[in-house]
């Protein structure tokens with residue numbers, strides 16, 4: 001009896017993921033396999049981003065979060081970091097108007113103060129220009145780390161309480177959610193990591209608590225709409241229980 005095939009689909013998990021979060025990994029190896037510099041892999045990776053954004057917009061995914069640069073990626077050689085910043089800037093310059101025309105909202109999470117003033121300005125411009133768009137929200141995680149996100153949330157809460165913006169109160173999950181960089185967004189339903197590694201690498205540690213995980217060996221520049229469809233198919237074959245028993249879920253005895 002197959003455990004993970006289309007025959008195993010159950011009505012409760014046929015729903016499309018509302019929020020897909022992706023660690024786009026494997027650009028360097030993709031280039032190295034072709035005896036080319038890692039930079040070529042990063043450039044090819046940008047094309048994969050466009051394919052995935054297009055698929056999500058057409059298929060009515062609400063939120064797509066893309067891990068573009070981690071708080072640990074500064075440890076890479078200076079030339080690679082600088083190339084990634086240049087690519088980031090160029091992609092924003094080229095794509096913001098297109099995203100806007102397609103009713104796509106652009107948001108950034110991460111500590112943007114480490115970026116150049118010019119890049120920070122472009123990020124803010126992109127967010128403001130697209131803030132009213134409703135078709136798909138693309139969240140780019142740049143200089144993002146899950147540890148950073150929790151620290152900045154706790155910092156914001158303590159500061160607000162200290163200066164009286166918030167009353168003294170117990171720290172609750174809801175209060176933390178409201179102060180994370182993802183406040184207002186649903187938690188990811190489906191997490192995808194390309195490139196074969198099976199780790200979280202400090203991505204959305206709080207928000208991934210009940211996310212379905214999907215790891216693929218496909219290198220990010222090779223990830224296309226079929227690859228994304230495979231991941232979504234796998235998601236739809238899972239039974240999300242959130243602590244309940246399978247019987248409770250199958251009998252629709254619980255609200256998931």
Ligand code: IPE
Nearest residue numbers: 024025026027028029030068
């Ligand atoms: C992911 O690909 C892109 C970034 C981290 C910016 P990598 O550059 O990590 O590619 P590999 O893992 O070395 O192949």
Ligand code: IPE
Nearest residue numbers: 023024025067068069070201
């Ligand atoms: C994670 O990839 C970060 C991004 C994809 C932006 P890495 O390639 O940096 O992850 P590790 O360091 O190998 O875990």
Ligand code: MG
Nearest residue numbers: 025026027195
């Ligand atoms: Mg990597």
